[in-house]
Amino acid sequence: MKKKNQIISLILLLVAGLCTAQTSSEVVEDFKPSTLNQPQKEYPQVNSQGYARFKIEAPEAQSVVVSLGLGGTKGGTPLTKVEDGTWMGTTAGPMDEGFHYYHVTIDGGVFNDPGALNYYGSVRWESGIEIPAHDQDFYALKDVPHGKVQQILFPSPSTKTSRRAFVYTPPGYDKNQSERYPVLYLQHGWGEDETAWSNQGHANLIMDNLIAEGKIKPFIIVMTYGMTNEVKFGGLRNFDITPFQTVLVDELIPYVDSNFRTLDDQAHRAMAGLSMGGMETKTITLNKPEVFSHYALLSGGVYAPEDLKDHSNLKLVFISCGSKERPDGVKNAVVALKDAGYNAVSYVSEGTAHEFQTWRRSLHELAPLLFKK
Amino acid sequence: MKKKNQIISLILLLVAGLCTAQTSSEVVEDFKPSTLNQPQKEYPQVNSQGYARFKIEAPEAQSVVVSLGLGGTKGGTPLTKVEDGTWMGTTAGPMDEGFHYYHVTIDGGVFNDPGALNYYGSVRWESGIEIPAHDQDFYALKDVPHGKVQQILFPSPSTKTSRRAFVYTPPGYDKNQSERYPVLYLQHGWGEDETAWSNQGHANLIMDNLIAEGKIKPFIIVMTYGMTNEVKFGGLRNFDITPFQTVLVDELIPYVDSNFRTLDDQAHRAMAGLSMGGMETKTITLNKPEVFSHYALLSGGVYAPEDLKDHSNLKLVFISCGSKERPDGVKNAVVALKDAGYNAVSYVSEGTAHEFQTWRRSLHELAPLLFKK
Numbered sequence: 001m002k003k004k005n006q007i008i009s010l011i012l013l014l015v016a017g018l019c020t021a022q023t024s025s026e027v028v029e030d031f032k033p034s035t036l037n038q039p040q041k042e043y044p045q046v047n048s049q050g051y052a053r054f055k056i057e058a059p060e061a062q063s064v065v066v067s068l069g070l071g072g073t074k075g076g077t078p079l080t081k082v083e084d085g086t087w088m089g090t091t092a093g094p095m096d097e098g099f100h101y102y103h104v105t106i107d108g109g110v111f112n113d114p115g116a117l118n119y120y121g122s123v124r125w126e127s128g129i130e131i132p133a134h135d136q137d138f139y140a141l142k143d144v145p146h147g148k149v150q151q152i153l154f155p156s157p158s159t160k161t162s163r164r165a166f167v168y169t170p171p172g173y174d175k176n177q178s179e180r181y182p183v184l185y186l187q188h189g190w191g192e193d194e195t196a197w198s199n200q201g202h203a204n205l206i207m208d209n210l211i212a213e214g215k216i217k218p219f220i221i222v223m224t225y226g227m228t229n230e231v232k233f234g235g236l237r238n239f240d241i242t243p244f245q246t247v248l249v250d251e252l253i254p255y256v257d258s259n260f261r262t263l264d265d266q267a268h269r270a271m272a273g274l275s276m277g278g279m280e281t282k283t284i285t286l287n288k289p290e291v292f293s294h295y296a297l298l299s300g301g302v303y304a305p306e307d308l309k310d311h312s313n314l315k316l317v318f319i320s321c322g323s324k325e326r327p328d329g330v331k332n333a334v335v336a337l338k339d340a341g342y343n344a345v346s347y348v349s350e351g352t353a354h355e356f357q358t359w360r361r362s363l364h365e366l367a368p369l370l371f372k373k
Numbered sequence: 374m375k376k377k378n379q380i381i382s383l384i385l386l387l388v389a390g391l392c393t394a395q396t397s398s399e400v401v402e403d404f405k406p407s408t409l410n411q412p413q414k415e416y417p418q419v420n421s422q423g424y425a426r427f428k429i430e431a432p433e434a435q436s437v438v439v440s441l442g443l444g445g446t447k448g449g450t451p452l453t454k455v456e457d458g459t460w461m462g463t464t465a466g467p468m469d470e471g472f473h474y475y476h477v478t479i480d481g482g483v484f485n486d487p488g489a490l491n492y493y494g495s496v497r498w499e500s501g502i503e504i505p506a507h508d509q510d511f512y513a514l515k516d517v518p519h520g521k522v523q524q525i526l527f528p529s530p531s532t533k534t535s536r537r538a539f540v541y542t543p544p545g546y547d548k549n550q551s552e553r554y555p556v557l558y559l560q561h562g563w564g565e566d567e568t569a570w571s572n573q574g575h576a577n578l579i580m581d582n583l584i585a586e587g588k589i590k591p592f593i594i595v596m597t598y599g600m601t602n603e604v605k606f607g608g609l610r611n612f613d614i615t616p617f618q619t620v621l622v623d624e625l626i627p628y629v630d631s632n633f634r635t636l637d638d639q640a641h642r643a644m645a646g647l648s649m650g651g652m653e654t655k656t657i658t659l660n661k662p663e664v665f666s667h668y669a670l671l672s673g674g675v676y677a678p679e680d681l682k683d684h685s686n687l688k689l690v691f692i693s694c695g696s697k698e699r700p701d702g703v704k705n706a707v708v709a710l711k712d713a714g715y716n717a718v719s720y721v722s723e724g725t726a727h728e729f730q731t732w733r734r735s736l737h738e739l740a741p742l743l744f745k746k
Contacts (some may be wrong), residue, residue, distance in 0.1 A: 057481070106482065107435075144534065161514075167521075
């Protein structure tokens with residue numbers, strides 16, 4: 001028995017040695033603070049391979065687990081206590097490029113990382129981390145003319161309150177007083193709100209950069225809160241579109257058309273949404289073909305040709321998702337739409353899943369296709 | 374000895390009984406979720422007397438302390454573990470009316486309350502709680518015409534980046550294309566940023582309501598980040614105003630004047646700031662008398678008459694603070710300014726300290742005095 005134990009020990013040592021060797025040769029020690037950290041915060045950090053490293057101060061905690069992780073670490077990345085009373089840990093592998101939500105579980109309670117900025121997702125303000133993407137240039141803050149993101153409070157008789165929306169107006173909007181602009185209504189996903197497309201999505205920077213490069217004709221983007229039903233976990237099945245459709249079509253659109261210099265006809269109005277916002281886009285565009293002429297679903301389902309048979313003034317259908325979602329479903333749906341004679345375009349974001357990098361790229365692909373005719 | 378111990382025990386029991394009786398007769402059990410809670414979150418709560426009650430889930434934590442508190446609980450309000458694995462506690466007394474920052478220390482680490490929205494203060498995003506104020510109507514969201522809060526990104530050659538500011542434009546700004554407006558440059562305090570006056574201060578709602586009541590002539594408010602020096606704790610003594618003064622006077626003001634319909638002369642430009650923003654206001658207005666005509670310091674120091682002797686086009690000096698700060702200093706300074714012939718006004722916010730309720734009220738008092746001549 002003793003010999004057998006010795007052999008097992010030897011094997012374990014060899015395996016441990018291999019694992020260590022593998023890890024140390026794999027993880028490049030060039031970690032830098034995430035670009036989404038709060039001012040002056042050193043952690044979380046990201047390396048050139050996309051590994052994320054966390055450091056949380058909680059000297060007397062029993063356990064600290066970060067929800068972000070992959071591969072071998074189901075349930076996130078457990079942190080280990082280091083000598084100075086802080087907890088540290090690195091994801092078991094590289095994360096997908098782009099933005100990720102996460103939180104920290106301290107002794108069984110869910111909190112945010114004090115080092116990171118917060119972003120509204122999962123019906124709470126979550127910590128955010130940015131894994132630098134190879135194509136991050138298209139949403140970078142550059143020295144180009146910048147549009148404005150405006151908060152408006154529009155009257156909503158149907159919900160008996162003033163509701164908030166953010167409106168992106170392109171550079172030059174205030175100076176070109178004779179010019180009128182088309183409008184894209186752009187919806188967030190489940191658990192997010194009207195801040196998501198600017199904060200996580202950089203929709204304004206994507207537009208500023210595309211306009212500066214001369215790749216699109218400027219248009220306005222309007223982003224409002226789409227969860228008028230206060231949907232809770234699992235409640236999507238019972239989702240009733242009517243309250244939000246009323247807010248969007250009967251309240252917000254007339255407000256925007258009377259307070260901004262819009263081209264206020266169906267030909268110059270688009271609707272797009274990500275995830276649950278795609279579901280809303282599909283339902284509302286099918287209910288209201290007289291309101292929108294350009295439809296876009298970002299990781300949010302597909303249209304079948306028969307859905308669109310009465311949509312004679314439809315100008316564009318755009319359907320996208322990440323390559324780690326169901327790209328074949330998106331591609332096949334667009335092939336069917338094209339075969340039926342529709343102007344349909346598919347886009348698959350390489351190497352990304354149901355997350356914001358997919359949707360940033362989707363907006364970047366969609367914008368040049370809008371309002372071309 | 375035994376008898377003496379018995380007597381002491383009896384006294385202790387009596388004291389304990391008195392304390393308990395006092396507490397239970399004092400704290401009214403009408404707690405409601407704070408209006409600044411994240412959607413669907415029940416805690417933190419506030420009662421009609423201004424007590425705050427916290428509930429934090431952290432089943433295996435050793436200690437949970439909320440930084441908000443007063444009176445007997447130095448260092449905040451310690452929470453007690455209750456049967457279901459959560460921690461609860463109530464402040465030892467009523468809190469001042471209005472907005473308060475706080476955080477939660479879990480096992481020695483500083484986190485935010487997952488129930489509350491976050492606000493940027495103390496150079497971090499902190500939890501926020503709102504103690505309903507008797508005068509909260511003046512910053513309530515009402516069914517009146519609303520202005521817009523716009524995010525702008527303006528070029529800043531001196532700091533080699535695009536910098537962010539928020540611009541409040543009053544209701545009707547977009548429709549009254551021939552009208553030009555005066556501008557108030559309004560600064561946040563130490564550790565805060567350009568989001569503070571809208572998020573914590575409700576500057577936009579204060580303006581919307583004053584305009585709806587016909588109490589002020591509409592003007593524009595511009596709010597930008599004033600901590601260009603990356604001031605750290607204790608660093609205010611070495612604060613150099615030059616970088617921020619350059620950003621404000623040489624970069625932001627020209628940008629605002631060329632991108633908004635402003636009255637772009639000294640007579641129609643005001644500067645105000647709270648706390649450190651008051652210090653900045655004082656320094657910059659004294660350095661640049663040709664740029665501003667209305668000066669306001671909110672819990673941010675005072676002017677002496679001799680400071681202003683070369684300010685021939687000065688129209689108004691406004692100085693305020695909370696009654697729990699140094700109200701006599703503010704009142705005496707204004708008496709001296711008046712005696713010297715200046716149009717000076719003091720304001721003391723009753724029952725508040727160095728906190729946002731003081732500054733909301735100060736803006737509400739200041740706004741009707743601006744740009745009257």
